[in-house]
Amino acid sequence: MDKGWGLTLDTSSSQSLSLFPSNDNTMFPLLGFPVNLSRAANKEAVGEVDFFSDRPPPPSHDHNVKPNIVKQENLDETLAPLHVNTGLQLLTANTGSDQSTVDDGVSSDAEDKRAKSTELAQLQVELQRMNAENKKLKEMLSHVTGNYTALQMHLMTLMQQNHHAETTENEGKLEDKNHGVDGGKVPRQFLDIGPSGTAEVDDQLSDSSDERTRSSTPQNNNVEVGTRDGVRNNNGKHELGREESPESESQGYNKLQKMNPSNCMEQSTTEATMRKARVSVRARSEAPMISDGCQWRKYGQKMAKGNPCPRAYYRCTMAVGCPVRKQVQRCAEDRTILVTTYEGTHNHPLPPAAMAMASTTSAAASMLLSGSMSSAEGMMNPNLLARAILPCSSSMATLSASAPFPTVTLDLTHNPNPLQFQRPSVPFQVPFLQGQPQSFGSGSATPIAQVQALYNQSKFSGLQLSQEVGSSQLAPQASRPPLQPNQQQPSLADTVSAATAAITADPNFTAVLAAAISSIIGGAHANNNTTTNNNNTSRTTISNFSGN
């Protein structure tokens, strides 16, 4: 394959392959996409594909190519083995163009043929190599996915067990005080990390007399059901994008709640919290928006206080009613840095490129929530957690609770340890890990050692792992190592994918984080009766969140 050209598996059409100038082929790494290879054997399908008509042909053999003239009968002989060996439509088309040259009778010399056959052989080898690599990557992916699923199942099991035990326990403890409000304390702690979005759920929990009534006939839902854009509810507030978002999803939960109130309460609580948890990604980019594989529609722009750059608001448009939104804003200190803040979880399938970012943000949010849930309200020494969780100082992720919503910041703007960047077996390096999830199994160091944690005092008492927020206080941005161009935007998909793998593939990560936080908080707040529930709520969060 000529340099500067790439192979794209077009997942949007799910059936096409194409050769193109490789200026943006990083969006779709050669992972296991659902490509319909059987179509490659279909002659008609081959004819349908427009390979070079609107793109410049590869420079090596374009002088005699007449792309529009392809004699199919002559292709079969040459192409038959290629179908067998590679099954890739790309080769078929490529050779199709070449073959048309031969059929012209203009250049019928043997040398030309030999050269072409050599080239074909090379391409064949290359494709076989790619196939092998693809297989390998598929295996890696399935391995990671398997681990993740297993972990998820395990967490759910434990969550259910704990919840059962806990419910029994709380019934005894709280019966006298709360007239039998079941599990009021635990969800309460969970809810405390979010201000407004959790209030509704909180009301449900705090008012025992209303609880069952609201569960079965949610007051807001009665108004919101069937509303569309621009329709206001009783409060006069527009409900765009909300009637089908978590709030509406909670309708389903409420239905279920009739059957299993406690479990449902937990789920809706988690959902509400997830809606509020945010993941912020900092990346250097000249583009107005980083490419994360999703489709977004801008619905607003505001000048935010303290930043001369406007903040743009986007909504995911890949599916109707997808609750995911993001804010994009340039960093005030360094305008080459683009800060993208994600909120919510997708309610639809995602393309691989989008999956990478979504999984990353999900995993990061899970981290955040597991930390936030386990902490008490703004009383902790900021440095305590940092020292405990983060022995080393390099940082990539920031968990911040100073904002109205608990936020995780993934800083992809610098490489704290170039040596680790060069070694793919580094245990946990969010921004520059080269997608080697299997390395977790062999790594001796715990991933958590790569994360810097700072506790940020706030009413939500979140966790702050990091540097971004503290960049002005802790490490001047100028001191960061300069970023190579090829480590920036183009590699974002890989980077995010790596981060995803790092966070989701390692069962130890969340567990260790939760354990560390729990132990610290447990020590700092012996009276905090919610501490023992940390793991439980964390699991709830993770299991629900990972559903996407």
Added chain:
DNA sequence: CGGCTTTGACCGGCGC
């Protein structure tokens, strides 16, 4: 013409 962006208006939360 449909989808997207722009932009002024509106709303709710929060601090004073």
Added chain:
DNA sequence: GCGCCGGTCAAAGCCG
């Protein structure tokens, strides 16, 4: 109660 601020709405305009 008032003003500030973040977030969202939706009409108008733009664009392919």
